[in-house]
Amino acid sequence: MRTILQINSSLSGANGQSSQLAAQFAAALAASTGASRVVRDLADNPPPHLTAERFAAFTTPAAERTLEQQRHVAESDELIEELRTADVLVLGLPMYNFGIPSTLKAYFDHLARAGVTFRYTASGPVGLLGGRKAYVFATRGGRHAGTARDMQSAYVRQFLGFIGIHDVEFIYAEGLALGDEERSRALAAATARIDQVAA
Numbered sequence: 001m002r003t004i005l006q007i008n009s010s011l012s013g014a015n016g017q018s019s020q021l022a023a024q025f026a027a028a029l030a031a032s033t034g035a036s037r038v039v040r041d042l043a044d045n046p047p048p049h050l051t052a053e054r055f056a057a058f059t060t061p062a063a064e065r066t067l068e069q070q071r072h073v074a075e076s077d078e079l080i081e082e083l084r085t086a087d088v089l090v091l092g093l094p095m096y097n098f099g100i101p102s103t104l105k106a107y108f109d110h111l112a113r114a115g116v117t118f119r120y121t122a123s124g125p126v127g128l129l130g131g132r133k134a135y136v137f138a139t140r141g142g143r144h145a146g147t148a149r150d151m152q153s154a155y156v157r158q159f160l161g162f163i164g165i166h167d168v169e170f171i172y173a174e175g176l177a178l179g180d181e182e183r184s185r186a187l188a189a190a191t192a193r194i195d196q197v198a199a
């Protein structure tokens, strides 16, 4: 393993609980494997929303792109190359209003590029970023994992699988708003799993 990419998507940046767990894990994994750690914080540096102009830039053949379209594509290319270079993806994933942070959705919208990160075949779409594992640190105020309310986990797993990342482990810290005892228990369980996996 050479490179670990840590993506923080908390609105609180590095101070977010999900970012802290992701950082704890990525640092421990880097220490035990000698891999280098790259951190991208989507609060500090939010990818823009996908607009008609940006999407048109993605789908225009490279030789025909205007200068502005080239700039739009370059922003997406940078995010894709960063992920392509990583052997492991560590994602900090807070739940906001039952979904993923909007910055993370914008990030995903920049990763999903036909012919670059996925392609269509006669038997359906095939992801092109396989061969890497993802660890997702999902923090929630309430408890949702394993229930129909948890559309977030299914969505993230679906999206990562779509671009070829099928090996995904979720580590949950739930019930963080349900009192000190619940919170301590949830964080201790997440830390125990971090110690186990990163050792």
Ligand SMILES: Cc1cc2nc3c(=O)[nH]c(=O)nc-3n(C[C@H](O)[C@H](O)[C@H](O)COP(=O)(O)O)c2cc1C
Residues within 6 Å of the ligand: 010, 011, 012, 015, 016, 017, 018, 019, 093, 094, 095, 096, 097, 098, 099, 139, 140, 141, 142, 143, 144, 176, 177
């Ligand atoms: C704007 C906002 C919306 C939230 N929505 C939910 C929610 O729908 N369900 C839930 O269980 N917790 C919700 N929470 C609680 C967060 O998931 C919880 O505080 C989590 O630890 C935040 O992670 P972070 O510190 O990394 O940002 C919400 C928090 C905020 C700030």
